[in-house]
Amino acid sequence: MLTKSKAYESKQHSELKSFYTLSQFVLCAGQFHSPPALRHSKIPYYEVEILDAKTKKQICVVDKVHPSSTLLDIKHRFHKACPEWYPSRVGLRQERSTCLDGLYLHDSILIQNLAVSSIITLYFTDLGQQVSWTTVFLTEYSGPLIIYLLFYARLASIYDTEESNENIRHPVVHLACFCHCLHYAKCLLETLFVHKLSGGHTPLKNMLKGCTFYWGFTSWIAYYINHPRYTPPSFENRQVILSFFTFLICEAGNHFINVSLVHQSSPGNRICFPYPTYNPFTWLSILVSCPNYTYEVGSWISFTVMTQTVPVGIFTLLMAIQMSLWAKKKHTLYLKTCNTNMQSKSALIPFIL
Template sequence: MFRRHKPSTPEHKRNPAVQGSALPVAQNDMRSFFSLSQLVLSAGHLRPPPILRHSKITYFEVEILDAQSKKQICVVDKIPPSSTLLDVKHKFHKVCPQWYPSRIGLRLERNGSYLKDSVNIKSLAASSIITLYFTDMGQQVSWTTVFLTEYTGPLLIYLLFYLRLSSIYDAKESARSIRHPIVHLACIFHCLHYLRHLLETLFVHKISEGHTPLKNMIKGCTFYWGFTSWIAYYINHPQYTPPSFGNRQVTFAALTFLVCEAGNHFINVALVHQNQSGNKASFPGPSINPFTWLFTLVSCPNYTYEIGSWVSFTLMTQTLPVGVFALLMAIQMALWARKKHQLYLKRGISSRWRKAAMIPFVL
């Protein structure tokens, strides 16, 4: 007998699960393609991404007038808000080459104070046009040049008198006289004083990059060089006589001079370190260095030590020119110290309890 075989069934018919899952996937793909096509057709032309526009920068115009005649000299335009007054001076120099930046003095008012180079131009602007008044400051020199010139002169001038040149003193009288040891000691101490000033100018002090009129340097050199000539002429004269109290007076004055010179140096170093720290709300105070303990009594101990050096030099040499020079220096430094002391109090720095500016309990 023949057996009846069952007809072969396709795989998809034999597996209902496969059949049920394949058809929905195909339908979903068709619907997704149709939706994407409709979206592209309805979107139109593709647009590029929007460009970010930067904010418009406002430039300033600086009108520069002559301080005396009020006539317009020039107009410096296209000044960015971040510019300083020094940038304005450089552009002014390009327009008027006869005035270089250090010679240009600018003020907001005709009789006002001169503006600093570091002032931001935006802080001066009440509108887009800024009016400044110009004054020719004259020939200018840097502060470093001023100090080096003022201190180098006395050093060399004193040595010329110490050598007793025949053009200054009588040769026969100089040959007959015997120099007292105080003459040699005074030369050493005088040179030491100005060498300290020169070295501190070069390696300690952070001198401002500003300038000062040449006439001010001439005045300073005339003062220092003139007094040095007067002082050196008397001390190195063949007829010079030693101090009245002899070696005791010389020894005491010499020790005081050395102490004041050392104190002046350490105070200057302390002030420089304070300025480098950038903390203007505080003031240098006494440290383990005993030379800085004078900060507890005065606000400007560097001036105190400077006057102490010249007073002790006066006692050591016992000469009138040194005494006059010490008196004039004391008056000038008292004015400077008083001004700085008031500035410290105005800033609210913790020096209110200090009794004096330069001389303890007195001034």
């Protein structure tokens, strides 16, 4: 009887042990309840407060701005709230300033790079009436082309008809018209098909200044060269032919440099350095940082020698001064962002400037 009781207890213990083992196996296999829901990460939206740079009064608040938004996106939303200020007319700074020095934040800046907290304060300045760079260049270059042809036609409203009929034009007058029109026609075509303009804008007053300069000087130059009393250069044909071919070489060089700069440019790189290619006209870039400006000045010097007139000489001098300032500025920029090869180059004139 006792033996049966012990056998029964042993069997019960064995079954409990098996149940315990099975339970442990089930528990190790995984949980029966559903896993907790994943928490979605919260995007830190920003709030952009736009104040007037002069009065510090609040003009607009742009809320729920995504971190990947650019400053141009803010300008578009600002334009929706204030339709009288379109994006190209809006200048924004992080610090309050009342002087129009052009140091405004670039449109491509990300909002998250400006954020110190969830609220970003920007100061607004009205930049005035704006025009695109393409419009500026087309307007500045088309004017001289048309104006010069009007003087070349010797309109009765400009010159005396009898005097115009009596005096036969010297061949240099026709060559000068060809060269002048060729230069500005090239500038127009390059603006449309060669240059990659950034799509930026500039104040309307800058375009008016440029038009006044180019159109005014063209009128002065064309009036003297096409005048019935115009006298040919001192050395006549020799001087004219030599300067004419020099003009053509400089115009070709300027064009090929502009084309090479476009082909050498890469996406995302705003600074393009002039490098020599298989084209001999680009070899000048071995000596100077801005060969396109060098060729431009050379064209106008050749035109001055060919026509031998004071207005062209004054225009060439002013152009040379402006080109030298631009060349020095670019040369300095190249030295900061380029390799040491730029150290051996000049800015505009080889070994001199």
